[in-house]
Amino acid sequence: MSIQHEVPSYLTPRDIGPWGVYLEQIDRVTPYLGTLARWVETLKRPKRILVVDVPIERDDGTIAHFEGYRVQHNTSRGPGKGGVRFHQDVTLSEVMALSAWMTVKNAAVNVPYGGAKGGVRVDPRQLSMGELQRVTRRYTSEINIIIGPTKDIPAPDVNTNEKIMAWMMDTYSMNEGSTATGVVTGKPISLGGSLGRQEATGRGVFVVGCEAAARKGMDIRGARVAVQGFGNVGSVAARLFAEAGARVVAVQDHAGTIVSEAGIDVAALQAHVGQHGSVGGYRNAESIADREAFWDVDCDILVPAALEQQITAGNAHRIKAKIILEGANGPTTPAADDILHDKGVLIVPDVIANAGGVTVSYFEWVQDFSSFFWTEDEINLRLTRIMRDAFESVWQISVDKKVSLRTAAFIVACTRVLQAREMRGLYP
Numbered sequence: 001m002s003i004q005h006e007v008p009s010y011l012t013p014r015d016i017g018p019w020g021v022y023l024e025q026i027d028r029v030t031p032y033l034g035t036l037a038r039w040v041e042t043l044k045r046p047k048r049i050l051v052v053d054v055p056i057e058r059d060d061g062t063i064a065h066f067e068g069y070r071v072q073h074n075t076s077r078g079p080g081k082g083g084v085r086f087h088q089d090v091t092l093s094e095v096m097a098l099s100a101w102m103t104v105k106n107a108a109v110n111v112p113y114g115g116a117k118g119g120v121r122v123d124p125r126q127l128s129m130g131e132l133q134r135v136t137r138r139y140t141s142e143i144n145i146i147i148g149p150t151k152d153i154p155a156p157d158v159n160t161n162e163k164i165m166a167w168m169m170d171t172y173s174m175n176e177g178s179t180a181t182g183v184v185t186g187k188p189i190s191l192g193g194s195l196g197r198q199e200a201t202g203r204g205v206f207v208v209g210c211e212a213a214a215r216k217g218m219d220i221r222g223a224r225v226a227v228q229g230f231g232n233v234g235s236v237a238a239r240l241f242a243e244a245g246a247r248v249v250a251v252q253d254h255a256g257t258i259v260s261e262a263g264i265d266v267a268a269l270q271a272h273v274g275q276h277g278s279v280g281g282y283r284n285a286e287s288i289a290d291r292e293a294f295w296d297v298d299c300d301i302l303v304p305a306a307l308e309q310q311i312t313a314g315n316a317h318r319i320k321a322k323i324i325l326e327g328a329n330g331p332t333t334p335a336a337d338d339i340l341h342d343k344g345v346l347i348v349p350d351v352i353a354n355a356g357g358v359t360v361s362y363f364e365w366v367q368d369f370s371s372f373f374w375t376e377d378e379i380n381l382r383l384t385r386i387m388r389d390a391f392e393s394v395w396q397i398s399v400d401k402k403v404s405l406r407t408a409a410f411i412v413a414c415t416r417v418l419q420a421r422e423m424r425g426l427y428p
């Protein structure tokens, strides 16, 4: 059943983009919301959208203009929280969808945030370091009026990093007249960043992977793991699985695919990638030329940790894994989701599986407020507890209501958001 949605005047109805995918997900969960369904329209409309012009002077003296966005999808449960993406293809629809998925993710793991996201339509590879800094600072100044440690806290996303977070924090602080470390997370440690933040997403993937394996009666020791994407998320998850006794039998990145039935030495592969930029050319595993063959690899656990829409109706039937852990955002299309569900594959959805990053961002924000910093052990212990609790509540709902973990995660999250909405009441 397809429901016709009212498309806001600022989106093109025939090309509604990722926002349309999100609306479909909300339709799937609505029947499970009981009387709270009365408020569901709240989730289908971002609370606040700011579109800004970001002009900079280029190094050659010309003036360039870029389009920037900050979308606060929902702030019923707390300030907005979500990354900033610098990419030439960023659209308002995409930023709206990503902000809404942050609302769901933050509520699913029960951190006290709403959902937000930002973006600038720019290819940062075309900018010098000075130009990149000017784009970052002008964009931050333009969105300054709606961000802040108690209002909306940006973080890194695609093509943004701790250096950019440092510039954002400095720009905001200069505009406010006082140093505000808590305005962004994912900062360098020396500026109020948190220990464990860099590894947090991969660690969260590993923690929910262990929970999922336990429910499936699968022993992590000896389990065969295949990982797509060997960056921040994929390489950390692979390392933790290997340390727990699993065998990493396949790794694919943008430039290569390698397999080894005996297991890949993850530390050696990390060193290779650090030196050469890709898994391509790694000698202690077999290299496969046909990229599509990655999906045929005999494995127990598959971790897509690269890009969106990698697992599709075209390759879902080839997948042999019993468990899929979505390290990436949106790696599985809805059609593939249905095929894998019918095959009995357990998919731990992105809104739970990769929530370790925002969880430790939350710790960073708390530490900045109190100016008291925790040890890495404390951070990892608290992260593990939050991820396990989140998995357990979603698991229970999925068993009780006989729905997928994705629908269950949306039920848990949307119920929390709409309960907050109802308890606060409608202003005025």
Ligand SMILES: NC(=O)c1ccc[n+]([C@@H]2O[C@H](COP(=O)([O-])OP(=O)(O)OC[C@H]3O[C@@H](n4cnc5c(N)ncnc54)[C@H](O)[C@@H]3O)[C@@H](O)[C@H]2O)c1
Residues within 6 Å of the ligand: 158, 201, 228, 229, 230, 231, 232, 233, 234, 252, 253, 254, 255, 305, 306, 307, 308, 327, 328, 329, 354, 355, 357, 358
């Ligand atoms: N870093 C985080 O804290 C975090 C948090 C939540 C979600 N995510 C999501 O996880 C995913 C990966 O993020 P990351 O931070 O590890 O990025 P990254 O840039 O560190 O790594 C990305 C990896 O994907 C690989 N890749 C790129 N194109 C590919 C292709 N076509 N086929 C196979 N591999 C390809 C790259 O080679 C690289 O190994 C993204 O979807 C991101 O949104 C990241």
